[in-house]
Amino acid sequence: MSMRKPLQKPPGYRETGIPIQRPPQSSFYPEKNNSRRRSFCCCCCCYFCIFLIFLILLLIAAGAILYLWFDPKLPIFHLKSLEFTKFNITDSPDGPKLNAQATVSVELKNPNKQLKIIYGKTNIELKDEDGVNLGNGNVPGFVQGTKNVTVVKFGIKMNELLYVENVAKVRDGLKNKSLKVSADVGTGFGIGFSGWKSETIGVRVSCGGLSLKQMENGAAPKCQITVLSW
Numbered sequence: 001m002s003m004r005k006p007l008q009k010p011p012g013y014r015e016t017g018i019p020i021q022r023p024p025q026s027s028f029y030p031e032k033n034n035s036r037r038r039s040f041c042c043c044c045c046c047y048f049c050i051f052l053i054f055l056i057l058l059l060i061a062a063g064a065i066l067y068l069w070f071d072p073k074l075p076i077f078h079l080k081s082l083e084f085t086k087f088n089i090t091d092s093p094d095g096p097k098l099n100a101q102a103t104v105s106v107e108l109k110n111p112n113k114q115l116k117i118i119y120g121k122t123n124i125e126l127k128d129e130d131g132v133n134l135g136n137g138n139v140p141g142f143v144q145g146t147k148n149v150t151v152v153k154f155g156i157k158m159n160e161l162l163y164v165e166n167v168a169k170v171r172d173g174l175k176n177k178s179l180k181v182s183a184d185v186g187t188g189f190g191i192g193f194s195g196w197k198s199e200t201i202g203v204r205v206s207c208g209g210l211s212l213k214q215m216e217n218g219a220a221p222k223c224q225i226t227v228l229s230w
Contacts, residue, residue, distance in 0.1 A: 070112070070114055070115055070193070071112075071113075072112060072115055072191055073111045073112055074203075074225060074227075075108055075109060075110055075111075075117055075144070075189065076108070076109040076111060077106060077107070077108060077109075077185065077205045077207065077223045077225060078106070078107040078109070078207075078220060078223060079104070079105075079106055079107075079183050079207040079215075079220065079221050079223060080105040080106065080107045080151060080220075081103075081104070081105045081215065082102065082103075082104050082105075082126075082181060082183065082212065082215055083102060083103050083104075084100060084101070084102045084174060084212075085101050085102060085103060086099070086100060086101035086102075087099075087100045087101075087174050088100070089162065089167055089170070089171055092161070094161055095161050095162070095163075095164065096161065096162045096163075096164060096167045097159070097160070097161055097162065098134070098158055098159070098160055098161070098162050098170070099158065099159050100134060100135050100156070100157070100158040100159075101135070101155070101156060101157055101158070102126065102134075102135055102155075102156035102158075103153060103154070103155060103156070104124060104126070104137070104153070104154040104156055104183060105151055105152070105153050105154075106124070106151070106152050106154065106183070106185060106207075107149060107150070107151050107152075108144060108149070108150045108151075108152060109148075109149050109150075110144045110145065110146060110147065110148045110149075110150075111147070112146055112147070112191070113146055113147055114146060114193060115146060115191040115192065115193055116143055116144060116145050116146055116191070116192045116193070117143070117144045117189050117190075117191060117192075118141070118143050118144075118189060118190045118191070118192050118197055118200075119141050119142055119143070119144065119187055119188070119189045120141045120187060120188040120189065120200060121138060121139070121140055121141055121187070121188075122138060122139050122141070122152065122185060122186070122187035123136065123137075123138045123185070123186045123187070124136060124137055124138065124154045124156070124183055124184065124185050124186075125183070125184045125186075126156055126158075126181055126182070126183055126184075127181070127182050127184065127208075128169075128170060128173070128179055128180060128181055128182075129180040129182070129208075130166065130169070132162065132163075132166050132170060133158070133160060134156075134158055134170075134181060135156035135157055135158030136156065136157075136158070137154040137155050137156045137157065138154070139152055139153075139154060143192070173211075173212075174212070176213075177211060177212040177213040177216065178211050178212070178213060179211060179212055180208065180209065180210065180211050180212075181208065181211075181212060182206060182207060182208025182209070182221075183206075183207045183208065183221075184204065184205070184206050184207075185204070185205040185206075185207070186202070186203075186204050186205075187202070187203060187205075188200040188201065188202045188203070189201065189203065201227060201228070202227070202228035203225055203226065203227055203228060204225070204226045204228055205223050205224070205225050205226075206223065206224050206226075207221045207222065207223040207224075208221050208222075209221050209222060
């Protein structure tokens, strides 16, 4: 029995069901593009950082030059006079009551040659050495010129209850003027030049340590200034 030879497959013949294997594509070009993008982003970041550092240094240098040029100084406070024009302690159903009026003069000095000082509302409070409130008052804001000395007068009023243990000391101290009274001034101020003005900062000035008799004889109490956040 003779055996048949298998038929040869024609050129280009492909059996069905067998996937076509294609050569892998090269990833050279996408990687090259990503590398260029990363390099561009790094350059932009570097230039931005350099520009930002340069701008900060420029602002610091400009601020230092302006500070040296204007040489800004804080105002100087002095308590010039303190006089009680009315002082009565009366009995009330709720306890001893203080009814007082006083006039306080505070000297403000602007030592700046080129900068004016812009004050906001200024408050003052009187206390004795034990912290007993003796009255308070205020004045509206104002502008003080360069190299200027201004005396601000406060009208003080008080109509409040006192603790019984404080009545005798306050009454006797006012009669013989041995009472030591301190004045606490609270205000906010900024500096100005031409049409420009700075932000306002808060200050508290405490003047005291002397008796009414000493101040009447011309002694000036020491004043301490404290800069606050405002």
